[in-house]
Amino acid sequence: MIRPHNPSDLLRSDRSAGDRERHRKKVRAAIKENIADIISEESIIGKRGDTIYQVPIRGIKEYRFIYGDNAPGAGEGDGSERPGTVIGKSPGKREKSDQKPGAGDQPGVDYYETEITLDEITEILFEDMELPDLERKELRKLPSTMTRKRKGYQKVGIRVRLDKRRTAIERIKRLKGSKRGSAFEPEKEEDDRFPFHEDDMRYRHMVPKDFPESNAVVICIMDTSGSMDTTKKYLARAFYYLLYLFVRTKYQVVEVVFVAHHTLGREVTEEEFFHKGESGGTFISSGYVKALEIIAERYHPALWNIYTFHCSDGDNFEPDHPDALKRASDLCDISNLFGYLEIKPKESGWWGSSMIKIFEKGIEGVHPGLGNKDNFGIMRIKEKKDVFPALKGVLAKEKVEPEEEEV
């Protein structure tokens, strides 16, 4: 008996959907555990939410008793094989859980990639950083999409903006008024209808929202004289990314600038920012100088809101301190927010923390500290859960413009 193909079979629910969903959930859990590795390698700052990243997944392993890598095998060849011919790659890379017992075994890499969007990565990151729910909601908001705000009511308008309540109230006013004036006296029952009139209608009045300054630029400065390991990279990138998301909720246009410096500063891409490791001296001031240059060239403070952050994991060359302080002070004056961020994961030593004191207190007789400036923030990050509190602390110091009152 032959059963023909029934196209409506396709419309029936997909039988593997449930299992695939379950598998995806498990994969996500696995991704979450490895989020540090994934984020520390990919460029994520400034990318759109639906950017797709390939994450190689070894598959959620299905454990069984199986033979390890030293198992020999047999194969069919073309006659050219000789003892010593290489036929396959590193056994360690093979996806073992997919070894279905069967004839022969396939030497070679066997894994599959799953795709994950930046939005999903963001979600996972929020969880990892232990962001409170409210904040997550805030940060998830897309760049201000509201382009209008309300300002009172008007008598003409479109149906969509009809405010029914006010309209009804107007009608009642008119009803009462006409009763008092005794112009309206219903004699018959059917006549007691009192229909709405055009004059009753009330519509909401919307005005375009002004974005007097809807531009922001985030300037990330990093000293790259030390080497960045995965942990530090992850923490730094996570911090900058959250900062970027925050800024993005408030402004329509957000640009990101990366400045890397050792003894000289230069503008770099996101990859280089997190990858470059050079040894050599460190002049923090060089980074600040470069930042100031860029601001002077492209981001006039009157038109742009500037957020400047400096991330360091090392210390500074002593004679450079006064210069650094001076430049930092300049940056403070023109930025909405200036932050100094020190990332010191637990494993590394605690030497070199003197920069913080210097920034706070300044140097005797040479330059006052910035500790008393409102928009200067200092943060120390030791581990993942420090990231968000540090960010919050700094953001709280932002220079806030008084908002227009909403009616």
Next chain:
Amino acid sequence: MAWDINDLERWDACIRERAEAYGLRCFPQDFEICDHEQMLGYIAYSGMPSHYPHWSYGKSYEKLRTLYDHGVSGIPYEMVINTNPALAYLMRDNSLTLQILTMAHVYGHNDFFKNNAFFAEKQAETARAQGRSFSGVKPEEVIGKMKTRANYVRDLIKDPSVGFERVEAILDAAHGLSLNMKRNPSMRDLSFEETRAYVVEKLFPPEDRFRRVHKQEELDEKKIKEAKENVPFLPEENFLLFIRNHNPYLTTWERHLLTIAYEESQYFIPQIETKIMNEGWASFWHWMILNDLLNRNPDSILKQRYDLQALYLEFVVRHNQVVCPLPRIINPYNLGFHGLWKPLYLLYGGEFMTAEDENLLVALEEEDRQDPFLPKDRFLPDGTRKPWQKKLREVCEEHRDMSCLRLYLFEELGRRLNLFAYGPQGDEYVVTHVLDENRANWRTIKETLIKNVGMNVVPYITVEPISYETHVKEIHLKHHFEGDERELDKEYAEKTMRYFYDLMGRRQEIVLHTFLGGKPTVYRVNQSL
């Protein structure tokens, strides 16, 4: 060539007729036409119309999907399940030739399932003949049972007192242990009394011919008493059954899940054990039947309706695509067809051969003469030839891959197929043995090949008998590694032992006796993840 259902039915009838003329005995065969999406779905669930849900099938599906989307593999165009009536899937988008080829191929599989000793049908028959009951699942029950199991598992998932997480935990562990079970389904299980009697009998002193001359070995009463209280009596191959029977704290539904996983394995293990033979058999018969039907001896009615020439040409191309060697791996279709069945066919008097085949035959005959292990049954006592149909049937019915290859894989074929053995060396796999002047290499290559077929790729581990007092605290697993240098994968072994530990209720430490780095090692697991 476009086709419709009527075409398929005509061809199906003819193919079936020819198959029976050649001596194939099949279950009734149903076909279902599906598109490639549905085919992917069927493959992920082993062809079953109903199956209980588990994420591992979602993973299979995604993997297949990925491979298919990237064009790495074309979807296998046949999928047949071992039921009565047998059910096979045909892809809607395939040409008429492919459909015909698939149908003939499927009949080959059908015959194999029905008649090979390792499958349920033959075992049920044997049990009937011996007057005992068959404890497995008969082919006519398979689909019904799969459906019942699926519904049962789904109900458990919906049941608020159970819920899907607990079900998944049990199923994950059960899947991990499901392949550790009795490898040779054609040997029947001993009953409880038989087992105990067997154990006791083993402890009796051996028959001593010189008992009149010297003192006999004493019957050790104490040992016998101990043996009767060992848990288990004999080394136990079936992990899931062992757990089910020896963890008194399992709930009923947990026991049922273990049974479900066990029975599902019972269904698949014979297929694993005979993969090469089976694919070779089906390929051989599609080759035989279609050569007949399209070329040598065409049916007159079909000839009028269809352009047999065109079909035949496409058939030849497709057939060769199926049985061609794939670089550096073992292709079961190739090894089964060219390496096993065709040579046997030639050796036992098969008529249709090319000039190339004639050379092969000469070499095979020579090898047959020299190899002392081959049954010398090409000629019957009265001098006539044993017909190839008979011989092939016998081999098909009695053997599984490892025995069939061991006996019937001729060295000449090893040479023609350029078989080689490889092994790990540092980061890579390198060739270790090829067929050259050193004759001993063939032995090694053949042995290595056999080590990688059927259930030989699953490490053989048993639960060892220990006294009841010890059993309360520990369970001992023994990895039988003598004569086999392959070591267990450490990470996977540890995780699997955890599954065992969890399923036994976390009361006993699991001790695995294996070897690592060439030295006997003991792994112990006494906690969950």
